[in-house]
Amino acid sequence: MEKRIIFHIDVNNAFLSWTAILLLQEGYKIDIRNIPAVIGGDEKRRSGIVLAKSMVAKKYGIVTAETLYSARNKCKNLKVYPPNYYWYYEKSHEFHEYLKQFTPNTLKYSVDEAFLDFTGTKYIYSDYIKLAHHIKDEIKEKFGFTVNVGIANNMLCAKMASDFQKPDRVHTLFDEEVKKKMWPLPIEDLFMVGRSTSKRLRELGINTIGELAQKDINFLTKYFKNQAEFLKNSANGIDDTKVEPHKSKSESISVTETMPKDLQDINELKEILFRQTSEVSRQLRDKNKFCNVVAVIFKNHQFESYSRQTKLDNPTDNTEIIYDKVVEILENSWKNDPIRLIGVRLADLCSDRKTQISLFDNNTIEEDDKNSSFQKKIDEINKKFGSNSVVPASIINKIGKNKLRK
DNA sequence: TCTGGGGTCCTAGGACCC
């Protein structure tokens, strides 16, 4: 069978590069890619972590997701810049649109990563390495940021390859190169081996990808159960995932928020949950979907997380019905501890709500449909005039009642 | 001035039914 040809294209330090470009455009004299700099959250809002770092900052040992406090300890003259998500959205869009000209088989993997499948195109592109350089250089010239391109016979290896030396590079990791290029790497470098798995592997004396690759499958199964085969295959560079959007059964929409201060007042929590419920249910209606499961997510002052979810009798996209559930969950499951983060998640989404009708449900489907189209109109108005300028009176009443109960 | 936010997938355990 013909070997596949897969590219993985990864924007180098995406958020930081994109902010660098914006700053230069605005007349800023320094290219923050060349100094110790990071894109960071807001410490006053208790979200002070590193979102992206420059290569210079990386040399100081600064890693993504560590606290700004600790990053500053590693580098005294570190510069911190805030993220600009609107701008990132634009850059990301440019990047993904640009890639589509090369093949219809592209997969947007994240804001700053894409897979391209060139299998069966050898009559169009005779030299894939040349093509990769062309893409890389043209992105740099057109958009002002650099990328890494990984070329391989499957997605896993393409992704591993683009992660080799950075920035502004093209790497290959074809099947026959796996032993030489991937096996010597530390186990942490293997895609899908995170902190927990790498710790367990190292405890078993498995320190490199090569050691994992050659380990007996029965031995691995003892410790990693069903994950064992996946791990061993990955270490051997075996992966037959197709370059196509993974049609997952369990789609979900969620919003979570770390509050500037811990909250312990149920009415304050309800106010935030109402805002969050409006947001997620509007997203749900935008997608023309209904949800079957509603969940509330908590993180307390001690950083312990917990969540509670309930299945609905019937799928819905109605803010009010969802908010009722959210409040019910809050009242039944909040442990009365100081809450640092709270959020709402809608899960088990479906596009068709006509599944089953509860015997004791007073709402008919027709009524629900009326509500649904009414809410969509409200969504449109909110879009024009800013969110929550119009909310159904019944919901305002609920909020009002909560406020009165204070 | 310590520790984000949005996702997917997997597993373990309990409830319930036959």
Next chain:
DNA sequence: TCTGGGGTCCTAGGACCC
């Protein structure tokens, strides 16, 4: 007094990704 087993559905929590 002792106490099956298979299947399904549901929930909570954890691991991992960017």
